[in-house]
Each structure stands twice: as structure tokens, then as C-alpha cells.
Amino acid sequence: MRSIISDQDADILRDTLMPRRTMLYGCAAVGGIMATPLSSAFAQTASNANAPGAAEITVDRARNEPIPIVIPSFGSGNGATITQVVTDDLSNTGLFRVISSTSSSATPDFASYKAMGAHAVVTGNVSGGRVEFRLWNTLTGQQIQGTAYSFSGSSEVRRVAHMISDVIYERMLGEKGYFNTRIAYVSQTGRRSNPTKRLAVMDYDGANSRLLTSGKWLVLTPRFSPVSNQIAFMSYVNDRPRVYLFNLQTGQQRILGDFSGISFAPRFSPDGRSVVMSVTRGAGSDIYVVDLASGSKRQLTSSGAIDTSPCYSPDGSQIVFSSDRGGKQQLYIMSASGGGAHRISYGSGSYASPVWSPRGDVIAFVRISGGFSMGVMAPDGTGERILTQGFTVESPTFCPNGRVLAFCNQSAAGAGGAGFSSSVRTIDVTGFNERAIHTSTMASGPSWSSSNT
Structure with a gap:
């Protein structure tokens, strides 16, 4: 199998992205x-x-x-x-x-x-x-x-x-700041019909952006480890979508759980020792957890539906995910060990991309009902609030103190793709102060680091 990046590029990244200790x-x-x-x-x-x-x-x-x-x-x-x-x-x-x-x-x-x-x-x-x-x-x-x-x-x-x-x-x-952090994202160039999408990382404010992959293979859904210099993401290497682990210290990458089906939607556990993800099975998908040290895999769901976008609670005891087991995509919560799940979303439309706040008080989500909107709700499903809307809003991710969300905002395209844009924006968890992060290319799929390690 061909590497996502060359060994030479990996050596350069190893020298420029050495880990740094927390202040x-x-x-x-x-x-x-x-x-x-x-x-x-x-x-x-x-x-x-x-x-x-x-x-x-x-x-x-x-x-x-x-x-x-x-x-x-x-x-x-x-x-x-x-x-x-x-x-x-x-x-x-x-x-x-x-x-x-x-x-x-x-x-x-x-x-x-x-x-x-x-x-x-x-x-x-x-x-x-x-x-x-x-x-x-x-x-x-x-x-x-x-x-x-x-x-x-x-x-x-x-x-x-x-x-x-x-x-x-x-x-x-009286709360921790979040300025000395980074955001992993997907850098997009080229035509909208045939884009080049590369894994990238930048400071939280858009400065010091670095491309991590060559663009030979499409990459999606980067996810920062909460405790180490690693990013989990999906890549279409050899036209086979699978989850990979990228090491920012060495610049090397490896397949994470070589499943027979397509693996996607990765997310680290709070302790950084495992990654939970979706794996296709026939017309549906199940949720699996992969131990990073041993490589062992454990299946958590088997509903016969499309179970995807899993995310741990901050204490690691529960997982929120999206599933169409009830007819359309809704949000469910289950124990981190698997088993029975209970539904928490009941609004109109479909719900996707749930992510638990580091504070544990709310879960952010994307809702599709005519258009796209992004909101938050309590873990028991109460108090649903929409924070922002747009042609497409997706990929919510919390800053370390849980007060601000970054997300992807995309505009509609005209004839031949003209006018299309994709950018990373931030918004306060209360819905005020929405701002764009400047990037030199179009950007999507943000993931906020826990610190600038």
C-alpha cells in the first residue's frame, strides 16, 4: 500500500512538529x-x-x-x-x-x-x-x-x-482560556467537482497553518487526540475509505483497525487510549472501539441500521451517536460498553454529528430540516437551542473550556460551482459572536485540540 505522504515529508514533519509540554x-x-x-x-x-x-x-x-x-x-x-x-x-x-x-x-x-x-x-x-x-x-x-x-x-x-x-x-x-490551542481541519483546493483535500493543522486563530498530507488521497473528518500529538481521520487511500492515525511527532501514519468494511467517523476516548468509529456492514453500519495499544476491536452496536458519528461523554462512561434505527437519523445515548440505547432528539428533521461538550453539560449537533442548523441540547434531550443556520453547517467541535464551538459553514454553488465557499467559523455556546477563521484555502471538518502540545 502506498503511504499517504512520502518518508521525506514525514521526516520534515517530525522535525517541525515536535511535541511541547503543557504550561x-x-x-x-x-x-x-x-x-x-x-x-x-x-x-x-x-x-x-x-x-x-x-x-x-x-x-x-x-x-x-x-x-x-x-x-x-x-x-x-x-x-x-x-x-x-x-x-x-x-x-x-x-x-x-x-x-x-x-x-x-x-x-x-x-x-x-x-x-x-x-x-x-x-x-x-x-x-x-x-x-x-x-x-x-x-x-x-x-x-x-x-x-x-x-x-x-x-x-x-x-x-x-x-x-x-x-x-x-x-x-x-475564572475559567481556563483556549487561545494556546490548535485546530485540525481539511484544506480544500481545486474544482468543487474534483477537489484536493489535505489534512492540515493551524493555531486556533488561523495562524501557522501546516499541510500534513500531499493531497494524493482524499481525507475527511480529522479528530485530535485529547492527550497526545495524534490525529485520527478517514482517508481514501487506494480508493478504499478507512480510518488512519497520524502522528504529529513523527509524521507517520497507520491504519486503525483494518476492517473488511469501510471505517469512518473516528473519535478518541477521553483518555486517548482508544478510538470509537463506524464500520459498514451490508447496507448499515455498526459502532466499534479500537484499542490503540493492542489493536483489539470490540463491537458496540448491532441494530441493523446506520449507527454512526459516535462521541464519548467527558468521563468516558457514555457514547452519543446518530442512528436511523427509528426511521430517520436521530441522536441516541448508550453505555460506553455498548448495549441498550435511548433516544434523546425529537425535533423535526434529522440529527447528525453529535459531540459532547468538555463540560458535560450539553451535546452539540447538526439538524437537517429543509436547511442545515447547528444547536445544542442537554444530554437528556431537553433545552434544545439552535445557535446558527446556513446552506450547510456541519462538524461542530468544542474548544477545551466548552464555551466556544468551531464548525464548517458552506455556501450554495451557482452554475459550474461558482460562488461556492467552505470555511471554518466559531460561535459562542450561547449563540452570540459568530466569527470566521481566516484560512488561505477553503476549509472544512474542524477539530479543536485540548491544548497546543
Whole structure:
């Protein structure tokens, strides 16, 4: 069998996509980046995160009243990049109103910033390969966070900026940020009738996009591992659709469960040790789970229908999937070990592509009823809400904190395919702040990583 990519390409990918360790707020190494805590520049304590006003803005309140925050200039060159990335990260959430400042003083003018209505202010600077930043509560004059980052090259500057944004988001809102993450997707070029679709990965904001496969074989439905540098996806190698596993550390790939039928719709378990997928059987399909270490396969459904798009609950105890066992595609939940399943969707039309939120509180889905829409519902099927609609909306995927969804949005095509577009967009789980992620090619099938490992 011919490899999806050449050994030479795999060697290049191995050298450029080495794994990086997850950041901690103490002294920590993240790839070539070192993070060191900074003490308060004033007499106030720098470690009292529970001080009045330190992080008292809730996400719900910030939606109605975006938090005014002063972001200064970190300087020219790398400093300008950090200023822009942090500003974009926070602004694009819709939860912050960024106030720009040319001040580079390490001592904030709290009275002036209070007059501007700012609730928080950032001070920082870049010197060589070191970035220092501090986050202050304007109302109390207390330092909320202070961290210095040491990095080895300009290629790491954007990542440092995303780390700073994550710290600000968490300290102001009380939830983990999601800026230092990546999205796997399908890059599409060529004619719509005969497209070239390649596996690709990018930073969450569309920067640093990399193509991982050559385009010789069609690829679909990439899925990031929650714990490692691996992506499961379906590829049409030798015109036989099967699920493959791509290793971002080595650039190599392998078949995952060599079934006699077509395998598709993969999804990792929360611990990353197995992958659940659909496998065709006659006119239907069953759900199987494949252990990554041993390669052993276990069948979970045998309904005689089309059972597909399985996704684990965050604790790994249940699986939501789509099935036409009741006549048309609806959503069902069963134990992760298989067995009886109960239906949770009862709206008009058909339901597909379910994905469980990392928070466990909702399941996102695509509903087809005349047109396409994307929504969320509780795991028991209650509280269904439509977030967005379009000619085609598909492939919902949650960011790590469960507050934002990425998805594919496609437009209708005119004569000869003219006017067709396919892009990745994001939207808040409440249905506000829908935005497009800029990519150099058409894009589809997004999958959000748990971190930028």
C-alpha cells in the first residue's frame, strides 16, 4: 500500500512538529519557552487571587457588558506582535473591550485608567528573548498576575502571546482560556467537482497553518487526540475509505483497525487510549472501539441500521451517536460498553454529528430540516437551542473550556460551482459572536485540540 505522504515529508514533519509540554503557572518549560512568576511591583500582595475585585466578572455578565481592559504596547518588533495577538485574542471573544495604550511604564496610572472605565490593566515589555507582563486590578490597585516568559526564537512569539491571553482570560473570568490551542481541519483546493483535500493543522486563530498530507488521497473528518500529538481521520487511500492515525511527532501514519468494511467517523476516548468509529456492514453500519495499544476491536452496536458519528461523554462512561434505527437519523445515548440505547432528539428533521461538550453539560449537533442548523441540547434531550443556520453547517467541535464551538459553514454553488465557499467559523455556546477563521484555502471538518502540545 502506498503511504499517504512520502518518508521525506514525514521526516520534515517530525522535525517541525515536535511535541511541547503543557504550561504551568509556576516555573515551567513549554518547548523552548520558560515561564517564571513575578512578584508584585508594589507593596500589595501579588498572590491573593481572592482579593476583592480580583476576578469577580462572570462570563455571563461579560457577554452583556464586555470587560474594559487596557492593553499597552509591548514595544516594536516582537513586542508589536505580542500586543496585536493579545488584543485580537481578547477582543474576538466578545467578552473584553480592549483599550489601547502607548504607555510603557511598569507603574500603572490607576486614576487615569479608572477614568477611562477600565476594570483591569496590563503592563509589559519585551527585551531580547524575554517577555514580562503583569495584570492589575484597576479598582483595587492589586497585581493579579505577574509572569516572565523566556523564548528561543521569533517563531515562539505568537505562542507566548496566546499564553498571556490565556492567563488574562482565566484570572478575569475564572475559567481556563483556549487561545494556546490548535485546530485540525481539511484544506480544500481545486474544482468543487474534483477537489484536493489535505489534512492540515493551524493555531486556533488561523495562524501557522501546516499541510500534513500531499493531497494524493482524499481525507475527511480529522479528530485530535485529547492527550497526545495524534490525529485520527478517514482517508481514501487506494480508493478504499478507512480510518488512519497520524502522528504529529513523527509524521507517520497507520491504519486503525483494518476492517473488511469501510471505517469512518473516528473519535478518541477521553483518555486517548482508544478510538470509537463506524464500520459498514451490508447496507448499515455498526459502532466499534479500537484499542490503540493492542489493536483489539470490540463491537458496540448491532441494530441493523446506520449507527454512526459516535462521541464519548467527558468521563468516558457514555457514547452519543446518530442512528436511523427509528426511521430517520436521530441522536441516541448508550453505555460506553455498548448495549441498550435511548433516544434523546425529537425535533423535526434529522440529527447528525453529535459531540459532547468538555463540560458535560450539553451535546452539540447538526439538524437537517429543509436547511442545515447547528444547536445544542442537554444530554437528556431537553433545552434544545439552535445557535446558527446556513446552506450547510456541519462538524461542530468544542474548544477545551466548552464555551466556544468551531464548525464548517458552506455556501450554495451557482452554475459550474461558482460562488461556492467552505470555511471554518466559531460561535459562542450561547449563540452570540459568530466569527470566521481566516484560512488561505477553503476549509472544512474542524477539530479543536485540548491544548497546543
